[in-house]
Amino acid sequence: MTALATDRALRGTDSITDRLDAAIAATTFDRPTLVLDLDIVSRNFQALQRGLGDASIHYAVKANPAPQVIERLAMLGCHFDAASRGEIELCLSMGARPEHVSFGNTIKRATDIAFAHRAGITMFAADAEEELEKIAEHAPGAQVYLRLIVEPTGADWPLTRKFGCAPARVEGLLAYARDLGLDAIGLSFHVGSQTRHAHMWSDTLNQVAATWHAVRAAGFDLRLLNIGGGFPAFHGDDVDPLEAYSRDVMAQVRARFGDAVQIMAEPGRGMVADAGAIAAEVLLVSRKSDDDLHRWVYLDVGRFSGLAETEGEAIRYQFETARDGDEAGPCILAGPSCDSVDVLYEKRPVSLPVSLRAGDRVVIRNCGAYTSSYSSVGFNGFPPLDVMVI
Ligand SMILES: Cc1ncc(COP(=O)(O)O)c(C=O)c1O
Missing domain, CATH: 2.40.37.10 (Lyase, Ornithine Decarboxylase; Chain A, domain 1)
Incomplete structure (x- = not known):
């Protein structure tokens, strides 16, 4: 076989x-x-919903921006992670509500931040002072989450190095965001795309939890943890089924961060x-x-x-x-x-x-x-x- x-x-x-x-x-x-079946997308969304429980699911639009996919997911109540003005416009035109779209790229054009703010987008990602300055100027008072660098985990398509800040920079950036009048609500990370098994998340979650708890102890009121993507698809090597995988990841998250924290996930590959x-x-x-x-x-x-x-x-x-x-x-x-x-x-x-x-x-x-x-x-x-x- x-x-x-x-x-x-x-x-x-x-x-x-x-x-x-x-x-x-x-x-x-x-x-x-590429022949796409929307009912499989729906099925994946529902499996993720069952596995991730009360986490909010922001589909990573970059994985497949076919308008029909966005429309179907918006209809099902999915939220969206957009990386650019184009993706924001696409989501809004397909029926997504602006408060359900996050601007998750840490490298944004200032005019696109201004566009997003005018369109009603409230949540932005950042990993550097300059990005926070751009957000404060063009989306005053916005919610921001800081992306953390994490160590490679064995994901088939790693997303380390280019994005995120080192843990030691988080406190300073959160303080700077606060001084700029932004609402610094939490942290994000990406375990690496095509992380084939849920147990592969454990080291990354330990790293993020160490920073999370240190920052909270220092007085920062973090309330959102964005666990990014990584949910796998079958590409030849054995993978955990989506629902069981998501449930396992969520259990690991709750064990480290508690039940009160709002969790957001950004599946791309696993969804489509x-x-x-x-x-x-x-x-x-x-x-x-x-x-x-x-x-x-x-x-x-x-x-x-x-x-x-x-x-x-x-x-x-x-x-x-x-x-x-x-x-x-x-x-x-x-x-x-x-x-x-x-x-x-x-x-x-x-x-x-x-x-x-x-x-x-x-x-x-x-x-x-x-x-x-x-x-x-x-x-x-x-x-x-x-x-x-x-
Ligand atoms: C910020 C962010 N979120 C989510 C994703 C989706 O990741 P995946 O397709 O592994 O689920 C990516 C992928 O590049 C990403 O950069």
Whole structure:
């Protein structure tokens, strides 16, 4: 059994998953297309709600900004984590209330802060003095939470280093925010995207709790803990199911921070990844020499048309073809563009049927997150990844 088949066997397939497959099978695509099923998004939201209990769920819009996804989630009562003016406008236009949208990027354009403030957004993230100054000037009196740097945890797609401040800076920044007239309500962190198991949160939560309790002891009235994202999807390695995972994370959070603290989570990947599959096509199968051990398989989708998370071969997508079951062998998998970094998997080749030919369809599973939003506008004249919503 392939890893994907094992995952399906464990989780069970159902009519919703079958519908995604049926839609792909029934459609002729003239370009790589992400097919998204909104009912799977709803199902994930509900699983997260059950697992996270009284935490407020802010969908990380960057994971998949398809208007239909935002509209569906707004209808279900989900809140949103927006990274830019564009994402804020999208959420508001799809029915989200401004007080349910947080501006979670720690690097914001001053004019976008002013726009958000005028639009009624009240909650902003920051990790530096200058950012607090911008917020105080353009969104006076706003609520802010400070993002903390945490140590890497073993997440497949780490988000350390670039964002957040060191724990030793938190007290000073909170005091500065207060002096600027801001309402410094709490802390945020990100455990790293695709943190496959709930137990992997434990060290990070210990780090954050140490800072949280020290800062509270110093007299700062923190009341919000934003636990960010990290909720995983199946990408070949075993992951905990979403509801059990979320429940376990929440239990760990409550054990360290108590029941009175307001918890906010920002799931992106966990909400949408398994709601989408890319219908792609083989453009060429070749060997570089007669004794080449590996075939090169070139797809019509690559690093620049949505599969950016293959950088460092970090996220391992799962491939299905109509020839599965035929004898299989290792392939180097690459995209179609004229850039030599457009190679998806080479260090760890992918096993694909030996019979695979140009023109064959390849379905790439669990691609609903960080694909359409990463697709370039048209490198080499290839159009951005198309999206079809069912
Ligand atoms: C601030 C913030 N929140 C949430 C997310 C979503 O993370 P994930 O997709 O791992 O759930 C990200 C991802 O980059 C992020 O930067």
